[in-house]
Amino acid sequence: MFPLRFRHGIPFVAQASSLWGKQASRLRLVSTGVTPVCPTAEDGCTTPLGMTINCMPAPAETISLGLPVAIDRIDRGLKKLWSESEGAMTRASMINLAVYSEEPDSLTQNTQLLARIAENHACRGIVIGANPHSKNDRIEAWISAHCHVGRAGTKQVCSEQISFLLEGAKVKLLPSIVFSQLDSDLPLYLWWQSKFAEPMDPQLWSWIDRLIYDSQTWRDFNAQMRLVETAQREAKQRIVLCDLNWTRLVHFRVAFAQFFDHPSSHHHFREIESGTIVFGKNFRSTAILFIGWLAAQLGWEVRNGKNGDHIELENSTRNRVKIDLQENGDAPIGSFVAHSSDVKFEIALARCGDLLEVSRSKSDQSPARQLLPAGENDSVKLMSEELMRGGQRRVYLRALEKVRDLL
Amino acid sequence: MTNRSAEQGVNPLREGLSTRAVPQPCAIVIFGATGDLTHRKLIPALYNLAADGELPPAVAVVGFARRPKTGDEFRNELGETTKQFSRQEVRDDIWKTFSQSLSYHQSEFEDESGYRSLVKRLDQLDEERGTRGNRLFYFAAAPEQFEPILKNLKAAGLSKAKEGSWARVIIEKPFGRDLASAQELNRVVSNSFSEDQTYRIDHFLGKETAQNILVLRFANAIFEPIWNARYIDHIQITAAETLGVEGRAGYYETAGALRDMVQNHLLQLLCLVAMEAPTDLSADSIRDEKVKVVRSLRRYRPEEITKWVVRSQYTVGAINAEPVPAYREEEKVNPNSETETYVALRLLLDTWRWSEVPIYLRVGKRLPKSATEISVHFKKAPMVLFNRDSAEHDQNVLVIRIQPDEGISLRMMAKIPGTSLRIEPVKMDFHYGTSFGKASPEAYERLLLDAMSGDATLFARRDEVEEAWGFIDTIESAWSNKDAPPLTYYPAGSWGPEEADELLARDGRTWRRL
Numbered sequence: 001m002f003p004l005r006f007r008h009g010i011p012f013v014a015q016a017s018s019l020w021g022k023q024a025s026r027l028r029l030v031s032t033g034v035t036p037v038c039p040t041a042e043d044g045c046t047t048p049l050g051m052t053i054n055c056m057p058a059p060a061e062t063i064s065l066g067l068p069v070a071i072d073r074i075d076r077g078l079k080k081l082w083s084e085s086e087g088a089m090t091r092a093s094m095i096n097l098a099v100y101s102e103e104p105d106s107l108t109q110n111t112q113l114l115a116r117i118a119e120n121h122a123c124r125g126i127v128i129g130a131n132p133h134s135k136n137d138r139i140e141a142w143i144s145a146h147c148h149v150g151r152a153g154t155k156q157v158c159s160e161q162i163s164f165l166l167e168g169a170k171v172k173l174l175p176s177i178v179f180s181q182l183d184s185d186l187p188l189y190l191w192w193q194s195k196f197a198e199p200m201d202p203q204l205w206s207w208i209d210r211l212i213y214d215s216q217t218w219r220d221f222n223a224q225m226r227l228v229e230t231a232q233r234e235a236k237q238r239i240v241l242c243d244l245n246w247t248r249l250v251h252f253r254v255a256f257a258q259f260f261d262h263p264s265s266h267h268h269f270r271e272i273e274s275g276t277i278v279f280g281k282n283f284r285s286t287a288i289l290f291i292g293w294l295a296a297q298l299g300w301e302v303r304n305g306k307n308g309d310h311i312e313l314e315n316s317t318r319n320r321v322k323i324d325l326q327e328n329g330d331a332p333i334g335s336f337v338a339h340s341s342d343v344k345f346e347i348a349l350a351r352c353g354d355l356l357e358v359s360r361s362k363s364d365q366s367p368a369r370q371l372l373p374a375g376e377n378d379s380v381k382l383m384s385e386e387l388m389r390g391g392q393r394r395v396y397l398r399a400l401e402k403v404r405d406l407l
Numbered sequence: 408m409t410n411r412s413a414e415q416g417v418n419p420l421r422e423g424l425s426t427r428a429v430p431q432p433c434a435i436v437i438f439g440a441t442g443d444l445t446h447r448k449l450i451p452a453l454y455n456l457a458a459d460g461e462l463p464p465a466v467a468v469v470g471f472a473r474r475p476k477t478g479d480e481f482r483n484e485l486g487e488t489t490k491q492f493s494r495q496e497v498r499d500d501i502w503k504t505f506s507q508s509l510s511y512h513q514s515e516f517e518d519e520s521g522y523r524s525l526v527k528r529l530d531q532l533d534e535e536r537g538t539r540g541n542r543l544f545y546f547a548a549a550p551e552q553f554e555p556i557l558k559n560l561k562a563a564g565l566s567k568a569k570e571g572s573w574a575r576v577i578i579e580k581p582f583g584r585d586l587a588s589a590q591e592l593n594r595v596v597s598n599s600f601s602e603d604q605t606y607r608i609d610h611f612l613g614k615e616t617a618q619n620i621l622v623l624r625f626a627n628a629i630f631e632p633i634w635n636a637r638y639i640d641h642i643q644i645t646a647a648e649t650l651g652v653e654g655r656a657g658y659y660e661t662a663g664a665l666r667d668m669v670q671n672h673l674l675q676l677l678c679l680v681a682m683e684a685p686t687d688l689s690a691d692s693i694r695d696e697k698v699k700v701v702r703s704l705r706r707y708r709p710e711e712i713t714k715w716v717v718r719s720q721y722t723v724g725a726i727n728a729e730p731v732p733a734y735r736e737e738e739k740v741n742p743n744s745e746t747e748t749y750v751a752l753r754l755l756l757d758t759w760r761w762s763e764v765p766i767y768l769r770v771g772k773r774l775p776k777s778a779t780e781i782s783v784h785f786k787k788a789p790m791v792l793f794n795r796d797s798a799e800h801d802q803n804v805l806v807i808r809i810q811p812d813e814g815i816s817l818r819m820m821a822k823i824p825g826t827s828l829r830i831e832p833v834k835m836d837f838h839y840g841t842s843f844g845k846a847s848p849e850a851y852e853r854l855l856l857d858a859m860s861g862d863a864t865l866f867a868r869r870d871e872v873e874e875a876w877g878f879i880d881t882i883e884s885a886w887s888n889k890d891a892p893p894l895t896y897y898p899a900g901s902w903g904p905e906e907a908d909e910l911l912a913r914d915g916r917t918w919r920r921l
Contacts, residue, residue: 092841120844150840157841250424254460257420261429261463262539264571266418297419355500358464360537368537370464371457371504388845395423 065107065163066144074162074181077143081160088155089147092122095387096182100128100174101193107163110193115146116380118159121387124183125161128174130194134167141165175204189242191383196227202234209237212386214244216285216332221407225400244382246396248332249290250389251375255347255358256336258372269298270317271340276324278334284325285407286332291323292403296395306406332377349374430859431573432465433541434532436525438516438556439548440470440481444579446488449547450509452851454489454497457505459848461856465537469528470511471521481511494849508536516548517555522563529565540572543858546579553578554595561599577606577858580671581662582867585883586876593869606858607867611672611779613850615839616813618865620679620781621693623807623815630805631684633785634760640786640802641765643919644676647774649726651748651899656739663746665718668770670879674701675867676809677766680781681756690863694871701874705755712885713892714913717906718747721773724899731773731899745894748772751907752882753914765914769907773899779809782919793820793830801832804919813847814838 069077082091097117099110107129114125125146147158162181166173182188187209195218205211211228218224232239260266279287288311295302295313300321305311313321328334335348346359346367356374361367375381400407421429435453437445456462470481486506490497512528514521532538542565546553557576560566568574578596583589596605611617624630633639646668652659659667678697685692707715722733735742749771755763785803804818816836823829839847857865885891895904902918911917 090838090841094842122842122844150838155841251460253420254424257418257424258429258463260418260420262432263416264539266416269419294420297422360464368464368535369504371501372460373458391423391426393423 064144065111065142066161067142069141069143071139071141071177074141074143078160078162081143081145090150090155090157091145092157092159093124093183093186094121095123096126096186096188097121097123097191098126098128098178098188099191099193100130102130102132103193104131105129106193107165111144111161111163113379113383114159114161117383117387118146118161119148120384122157122159124181124186125159126178126181127161127163128166128177129164130166130171130174132166132168132171137168137170139164139166139170139173175201175207178204179207189387196224196231198227200227200231200234202231205231205235205239206237208235208239210240210242212242212244212383214382215289215407216245216248216283218285221285222404225404240391241393241396242386243289243393243396244379244386245286246289246393246399247382247386247389248286248375248377249293250385251356251373252290252333252336252347253293255356255372256338256345258358259345259360268340268343268345270315270319272298272315272321272338273319273340274322274324275336275338276326277336278326278328280330280332280334281327283332284327287325288403288406289399290333290336292399292401292406293395295402296398300402302402302406311406427856428860428862430461430463430466430856431541431861432463432537432539433543433573433859434467434469434529434536434538435543435545435855435859436469436471436512436529437545437547438471438552439546440511441472441474441476441484442547444547445470446485447492448849448851449545449855450485451489451493452849452855454502454505455494455848456852456856458495458498458501461852462505463859465539466859467508467510467532467536467538469525469532470509471514471525472511473513473515475513476511478509478511482506482509485509494846494852516552517559519559519562522559522565526563526565540569542568542572542574544574544576546577550581550592553592557595557599566599566604573604573861574600575604575606575858575861576600577608577854577866579608581666582607582671582872583876584662584666586873586880589873589876593873597869602869603863605869606863607869607872608854609671609675609865609867610850610854611675611809612865612867613852613854614809614813615847616807616809617676617679619815620676620807624680625684634783636760636762636764638785639764640784641767641914641916642680642784643767643769643782644673644680644780645768645782645919645921646673646770646779647902647921648772648777649774650777651721651731651734651773652737652740654738656737660740660744660746663718664748664750664770664772665879665882669750669752669768670875671867673768673770674875674878676779676781677754677768678871680783680807681758681761681766683760688864690866691868693864694868698868698871698874699758700756701871701878703756703758703761704878705757706878706881707885709881709885709888712882715753715910716882716885717749717751717895717904717910718886718892719749719751719771719895719897719904719906720744720746721748721771721899722896724773724901726773726775726900733899734772747894749774749897749903749907751903751910753910765916767911767916767918769903769918771897771903774902775900776921777811778921780921781807781809783807784916784919788820793828801830806919812838812840814840 067077099114101110107127110127114127118125142163144161145158146161147156150157164177188207189210189212190208191212213228215221215224228241232241260268277287277290291311294300299316300313303312303314310322310324313323315321331349335346338345342362344361348357350357354374354376356372357369358372359367359369375385418429437449439445453462453468486502489502512525529542533540544560546556548556566574576596583592624634678700681700682696683699685696720734724731734740734748735744751767751769754766754768756766783805787801801820806816808814814837816834818832818834820830821833823831854865895906897904908918
């Protein structure tokens with residue numbers, strides 16, 4: 001067990017050990033380069049064009065929760081953590097990031113995620129593992145810090161983490177636990193990994209600046225969304241809704257948008273007649289959100305398509321646009337092809353998954369191809385993307401309205 | 408939307424995805440494509456933009472230079488140097504796609520036929536790569552080549568864009584070596600390109616922290632009310648480097664620190680610190696305010712130059728415990744050179760806001776460490792209560808670190824814990840590298856993207872450049888007089904000559920310890 005975790009190298013073993021005496025330290029050595037991680041470790045990746053990219057296997061990681069601490073001694077424990085640390089260390093925090101889950105073993109998994117998120121987003125992490133159905137009423141807490149060498153390469157930058165295990169009736173203490181551990185003056189982002197359930201505690205929602213969730217995991221989209229919207233209404237301040245299912249689409253949206261940056265290509269908005277979107281197993285909602293985005297931004301209306309393999313829409317000139325939905329593979333979105341009267345716009349994921357190949361072609365011309373970043377369907381990458389973007393989510397809400405009945 | 412956005416020429420699909428103007432498809436023609444700037448900065452910057460997905464797909468880069476070379480040789484050379492100088496690791500797959508946009512056009516800069524064939528090549532790229540008739544000409548060649556290049560571009564019809572397209576020119580510093588030559592250069596440029604087509608690059612303005620100066624000042628309510636002569640005692644701007652001339656002796660001998668750094672980079676930083684709030688964030692609103700700062704610089708009378716400007720040159724010394732030669736012993740430097748490698752100045756701005764607030768600039772080579780920063784020194788609190796035995800350290804100082812270790816710090820007074828009342832300065836420190844894990848893009852990445860987007864905010868305008876030269880000329884002309892103050896000397900590895908310390912000591916101040 002070690003409360004301070006260091007990144008990027010062996011020299012910190014001594015510091016971690018000296019800080020916590022005889023406690024064993026296990027450092028996590030993770031590639032920091034841009035070499036893509038293979039979906040399977042045995043081979044390289046291939047783009048749709050047939051280019052081969054070398055990959056490396058993802059390293060295995062083990063992590064612990066840190067130092068157990070009594071609830072009323074958390075502040076003192078954190079101070080001690082810093083007073084006893086050695087070497088050049090800086091505590092950094094830009095946000096309070098609370099993570100709530102009811103999954104068994106979520107504390108360890110989320111600690112692992114937070115360690116990686118904190119590398120790019122210094123934060124006060126509050127990780128909560130809850131089991132409201134437990135017959136025992138129990139509460140436990142741990143403190144730790146995630147440290148990595150900053151860009152300047154001389155100083156370790158550390159983010160604190162406080163972890164809580166709440167069982168039985170103690171789960172109701174969630175708001176008071178979160179509120180008492182906030183780094184003052186910093187915004188509170190709550191990453192809610194479980195299903196929303198009634199009653200929604202208005203006291204909790206009133207403190208949240210951003211509510212992060214992943215609608216891809218929802219079985220009943222409308223019921224869940226209703227609860228989120230209720231919470232939003234009851235909050236005294238405006239909560240920004242951040243759906244990681246929407247974040248998954250960022251790179252596909254950028255890739256499709258860039259076809260139309262030049263005003264002379266805008267006539268295609270009226271001329272798109274059909275499209276095909278390929279999505280992975282359990283990612284139908286992601287594909288539908290993409291269609292919702294097109295509809296919202298291009299002024300299309302959904303005419304029908306609930307549960308079918310295609311959706312029919314009507315564009316602003318009342319012409320029909322038919323989008324086929326095909327489930328294939330594991331990637332959230334594998335490809336999207338749109339046809340206007342004479343041009344084909346194509347985006348496809350390279351097999352290694354971190355690049356998109358985009359092309360625009362006329363029937364009489366060879367296509368111009370380009371590679372763009374694809375992002376990854378990985379919780380850390382999605383959260384990093386989300387935390388970097390900031391701002392309101394007006395386009396998301398508009399897109400949602402367009403396809404709500406289809407989700 | 409959407410439809411309305413499209414009618415206004417805005418891509419509705421970009422909403423919420425990008426807060427900056429989107430770069431447009433174009434052909435980038437680099438004159439001087441075999442030179443250092445292309446290899447070290449421009450192509451690595453373009454590669455990084457491509458790797459980050461910021462570069463439009465329809466961009467083609469044409470290297471224009473004299474040396475005979477095939478396209479493959481050109482691409483291979485650039486591949487090697489990009490691996491060496493790129494901010495992020497070069498991926499073979501991305502390089503392979505990106506390098507398909509690179510081609511080489513061999514021609515003498517004076518050869519008209521080379522430009523006629525360039526026209527054909529660019530038209531071909533419009534067809535093949537969809538560059539849509541947009542042209543960005545980057546002058547990475549020696550300044551003496553600018554005129555023939557500009558004349559030939561005009562003669563070939565390349566300075567004028569086709570309808571619905573644009574043609575822009577990026578010019579690297581130096582923008583002249585005095586007011587007359589800057590005016591002449593601007594005249595030559597304006598014969599071929601209008602001012603709104605001309606982008607004068609000053610890479611200091613592309614730095615994240617330089618851009619953050621305006622955010623710090625105008626997005627925070629606490630600074631602007633005290634950002635004036637009533638509360639600010641003085642300002643110091645320092646650009647120190649440990650390096651010597653490093654192979655630039657030929658140029659440096661004709662320029663010196665005043666022309667090389669003060670006329671452009673330091674005065675640009677001064678403008679950002681001292682300007683009034685612009686009416687909006689458009690390029691011209693910001694540049695209108697910046698040029699007013701340069702105009703308001705109080706001109707020195709010839710007899711004042713000795714008193715308020717220090718020029719100096721480094722002698723033999725040591726940097727990081729390594730012996731280094733004197734400037735006059737450097738390769739290609741005249742052994743009797745009078746070129747200054749260090750300048751310190753005391754400036755005043757004749758504006759209501761800055762009335763009688765001294766601004767001290769210093770720039771030098773072979774100083775003990777490399778650092779560029781602006782420090783704003785506030786007036787002391789009244790000398791009653793806690794400040795009876797006030798020392799200089801009792802001032803509040805706001806420091807904006809431009810490079811390295813970008814960030815902002817604020818020095819304030821605090822009570823030392825204990826039963827007695829002892830007060831000491833403490834520092835609140837914000838580091839970009841600590842708070843934001845993501846590395847900032849290189850200045851050239853941002854500036855190239857801005858030029859492709861048509862955003863000239865971070866580029867110098869003609870009047871700014873000429874006003875700055877007008878100010879610098881008064882100093883240069885005094886230095887060229889027979890009775891000019893003698894050049895002073897400082898050992899390499901020191902913080903400059905004693906005269907620079909005296910410059911502040913006369914006002915009862917000292918340079919900030921870096």
